[in-house]
Amino acid sequence: HTSWNLEETAARRDRYYSASQRKFVPFRDPMVFRRGEMQYLWDEKGRRYTDLLGMNVCISVGHSHPDVVKAAMDQAQELTHCTTMFYHPVPAHFAEELTATMPKGPNGDIEWVVHFTNSGSEAIDLAMAMARGYTGNLDLLALRTAYHGPTSAAQSVTGIAGWRHPGMPGNVAFVAEPNQYRGIFGRNAGAAPYLDEIERVIQTSTTGRVAGILVESVQGYGGIIEMPPGYMSGAAERIRAAGGLYIADEVQSGFGRTGEHMWGFESDGVIPDIVVMAKGISNGFPLGAVVARREIAEPMAEKFMFHTYGSNPTSCAAGRAVLQVLKRDRLQENAKQVGGALLKRLQELAQKYPAIGDVRGRGLMLAIEMVSDRGRMTPDADTTGVVFEACREAGLILSKSGPHRSCLRMVPPLCLSLADVDQVAEGLDRAFDKARKGQG
Ligand code: PMP
Numbered sequence: 001h002t003s004w005n006l007e008e009t010a011a012r013r014d015r016y017y018s019a020s021q022r023k024f025v026p027f028r029d030p031m032v033f034r035r036g037e038m039q040y041l042w043d044e045k046g047r048r049y050t051d052l053l054g055m056n057v058c059i060s061v062g063h064s065h066p067d068v069v070k071a072a073m074d075q076a077q078e079l080t081h082c083t084t085m086f087y088h089p090v091p092a093h094f095a096e097e098l099t100a101t102m103p104k105g106p107n108g109d110i111e112w113v114v115h116f117t118n119s120g121s122e123a124i125d126l127a128m129a130m131a132r133g134y135t136g137n138l139d140l141l142a143l144r145t146a147y148h149g150p151t152s153a154a155q156s157v158t159g160i161a162g163w164r165h166p167g168m169p170g171n172v173a174f175v176a177e178p179n180q181y182r183g184i185f186g187r188n189a190g191a192a193p194y195l196d197e198i199e200r201v202i203q204t205s206t207t208g209r210v211a212g213i214l215v216e217s218v219q220g221y222g223g224i225i226e227m228p229p230g231y232m233s234g235a236a237e238r239i240r241a242a243g244g245l246y247i248a249d250e251v252q253s254g255f256g257r258t259g260e261h262m263w264g265f266e267s268d269g270v271i272p273d274i275v276v277m278a279k280g281i282s283n284g285f286p287l288g289a290v291v292a293r294r295e296i297a298e299p300m301a302e303k304f305m306f307h308t309y310g311s312n313p314t315s316c317a318a319g320r321a322v323l324q325v326l327k328r329d330r331l332q333e334n335a336k337q338v339g340g341a342l343l344k345r346l347q348e349l350a351q352k353y354p355a356i357g358d359v360r361g362r363g364l365m366l367a368i369e370m371v372s373d374r375g376r377m378t379p380d381a382d383t384t385g386v387v388f389e390a391c392r393e394a395g396l397i398l399s400k401s402g403p404h405r406s407c408l409r410m411v412p413p414l415c416l417s418l419a420d421v422d423q424v425a426e427g428l429d430r431a432f433d434k435a436r437k438g439q440g
Pocket of ligand 1: 119120121122124147148149150216220221249250251252278279288
């Protein structure tokens with residue numbers, strides 16, 4: 001028997017969850033989610049919400065998408081799990097299909113290989129180990145407002161203080177994020193000063209020879225920070241000059257989310273050495289992957305490296321269905337069109353509400369940054385919280401992100417429609433209006 005009662009669920013969580021897991025409740029008055037269908041969720045009372053968070057970016061093609069569920073269920077019924085050491089065609093096919101989405105390079109000769117993991121942070125760990133092993137260098141660079149996951153290694157390259165616990169490994173130097181709204185070099189400073197800063201940090205804070213740099217092609221938890229034109233390719237150039245590799249974290253920005261491309265790094269023409277993916281890869285079934293150039297992944301074979309659920313055929317069957325649905329339903333194009341329409345509506349809201357300091361993003365990866373003083377760009381976590389709760393009352397689920405928790409982040413399933421955009425914009429309008437009146 002499963003109790004769907006809200007109070008009982010709350011009581012069980014309070015009693016049986018560890019503090020860190022219990023604490024992670026975004027809403028003042030939480031709900032129990034009972035059902036999902038495409039871009040919508042229903043709570044235990046039957047109330048419908050539009051999921052602008054895609055269950056934290058995991059739901060790429062839609063909640064309980066029938067094709068993905070069928071693929072996974074068919075596989076689970078036949079053979080739920082088969083570890084990597086035994087042969088199974090489903091993960092092997094999926095590896096082939098994933099590598100087919102990668103750039104081939106100017107001579108068409110780049111060979112990509114896949115290592116499946118259980119999660120995104122494990123994929124980050126592995127990418128870090130690969131880069132260190134391949135280059136023989138220890139020092140890694142990461143961005144100050146980066147988020148790469150909860151494992152010790154992934155925390156060590158996560159720059160946002162609130163996600164860093166004591167006892168992480170070292171050998172990581174942070175560079176300023178090229179934030180075009182409030183970055184250290186000022187508004188719309190472009191890529192150049194931030195690329196100089198990479199060179200400077202390599203000289204001042206590393207041995208001079210580095211293992212690599214990790215870059216989210218669009219930062220997620222950092223508050224949807226886009227990399228300005230020339231940044232990703234310039235960073236790759238500078239890091240390679242110091243002996244390192246360019247590692248693209250596509251955990252949030254991948255699988256067509258940015259609208260223009262399958263992978264966020266493609267917008268800058270950079271070809272990474274290692275690409276990390278998870279979340280949207282399998283529409284909610286647990287899975288992560290490192291996709292690397294063959295020669296970089298090869299040295300890892302000298303020692304064992306084995307992720308128990310890494311090539312789980314149920315998750316991989318879901319992943320194969322995701323790729324098919326993305327293509328068949330032209331969801332990348334939809335992300336571009338619907339995301340563009342939503343961005344326009346957010347820009348209109350920014351005209352109306354001075355509490356909106358910035359509106360940014362691309363495709364279906366968007367954010368509103370809230371400020372208490374537009375001129376000074378003072379981050380306003382309190383108003384963000386008020387709008388966030390009012391959004392929930394308007395039937396919208398989104399997230400509070402950014403180092404100051406002053407950004408409203410939107411990363412919905414890629415099937416969001418133009419009709420949803422109207423409803424979302426109206427809901428946001430009401431939420432901002434409520435926050436303004438509350439303050440007045
Ligand atoms: N990288 C990025 C950009 C992420 O957003 C996340 C998860 N929020 C991770 C890595 C870690 O993935 P996981 O939670 O699956 O370990």
